[in-house]
Amino acid sequence: MARRTSRAKDSGARNSSLGPRPLAVNLVVTDRCFGSGIAVTLDVLGTANLLSSTLGGPPQLFHCTVRSFDGHPVRSSVGTSITVDGPVDAGAADVVLVFGPGMADARQVLVDVAHPSIRTLSTHLERAAAAGAILGASCSSTFLLAEAGVLDGGPATTSWWLAPAFRARYPAVRLVEDELVVASERTITAGAALAQIDLALHFVRRFAGAELAHAVARYLIVDDARSAQGPFVMIQHLANSDRVVTKAEAILRADLTRPLDVDALAREVGVTPRTLGRRFVAATGLPPASFLRRLRLEVAAGLLRSTTDAIATIAARVGYEDERAFRRAFTKDMSDSPSRFRRAGATVLDLPLHVRPRPPSS
The missing domain is CATH 3.40.50.880 (Class I glutamine amidotransferase (GATase) domain)
Structure with missing residues (x-):
């Protein structure tokens, strides 16, 4: 031996x-x-x-x-x-x-x-x-x-x-x-x-x-x-492993400009703030605040690839009033700047269903 x-x-x-x-x-x-x-x-x-x-x-x-x-x-x-x-x-x-x-x-x-x-x-x-x-x-x-x-x-x-x-x-x-x-x-x-x-x-x-x-x-x-x-993580996939986190994720996604209030979010999903935090970490590895940050950036990634909206407009849409703060956060999480990420030219079909643009109504 x-x-x-x-x-x-x-x-x-x-x-x-x-x-x-x-x-x-x-x-x-x-x-x-x-x-x-x-x-x-x-x-x-x-x-x-x-x-x-x-x-x-x-x-x-x-x-x-x-x-x-x-x-x-x-x-x-x-x-x-x-x-x-x-x-x-x-x-x-x-x-x-x-x-x-x-x-x-x-x-x-x-x-x-x-x-x-x-x-x-x-x-x-x-x-x-x-x-x-x-x-x-x-x-x-x-x-x-x-x-x-x-x-x-x-x-x-x-x-x-x-x-x-x-x-x-x-x-x-x-x-x-x-x-x-x-x-x-x-x-x-x-x-x-x-x-x-x-x-x-x-x-x-x-x-x-x-x-x-x-x-x-x-x-x-x-x-x-x-x-x-x-850059490869789909945060919604992780959230779906827990029904409470899934419900909370839907509430957060409905208005990404809404400031996070863990106490209020916990009441909406019917658990205590401590339980909510524990279940977020167990399901996604992230506490609620970090989860919301990642969710905002993931939605922004979809918008960068599926729309021609200005980066400042997308930043505001996902809850960032400061475009520079958005650029810093995006670059850190996605290992690329918003501009380079957009230029990479991924097709709309590469995106998760929840971030694809909807076809125009007839």
Whole structure:
């Protein structure tokens, strides 16, 4: 056991400077996993291997194998067969990346993590962590790491729409849902399914350096500068997980220029102010004031993309009397200025239904 831990630490140190021994990376897959996550991981790490020698490094930095719990092929979320190289307990690994069932329903995630096969997989992950391996996952797969207890006491992230369920089930984990990738010494987690690209690039950066990671991103045409999930969050989706918060959200949305009065809002939805605050945090991760701020900015984003109204007009419509304050808040939350956000030219069909412009009446 001690030798295995030492080997993992040494491999990380050598590979972080383009050392000679490939890092052993096991991709552990389960039924109903997203095939795209496996593919992009293999493509990113494979591209890093191809480009390494051009930067003066070894020809192979990462040696990847795909494994399932029992060594049998698994079915992806769309039913395609994924072949594997063997069972999870075959051979030691420096890095274990887990790919659990992928879905868009937090309730189903909680059902899946309680399945006996996942419980057994958790034991494997615990052992891998104890042996010195670095563990990684994105989206709903982060729940598998949390079930194994390897995230306890440290920071982690998950997909923004799974954050309320994750926070409630794993209070010992310090959830940082705004971040796209969160790393500690022995774990790396990422947001929604395609944030697996960011997770894989993080591994390249961590073990082979920023120069190679940037080169890989450029060859694959990936934005390796993004770091936040904030611009992707749909606050209404989070609010819908709690009937009281849903009712409060509708009241707030009806007049975004109305100053927040938590006591009055609590009376309108039939709870105490303290209960309202607690349920907002449980459902969305935000207290009422922060939720209203995010709601205003999300509606403003829809208006910027679906209308030609002046920015000052939109700011006033969502409750900002000071246009400069609106610009500062928008840039902070959306990682872009209102002007650049509008110029990005997203189509109206990309917007959530509640912020699309209504067709003119006949």
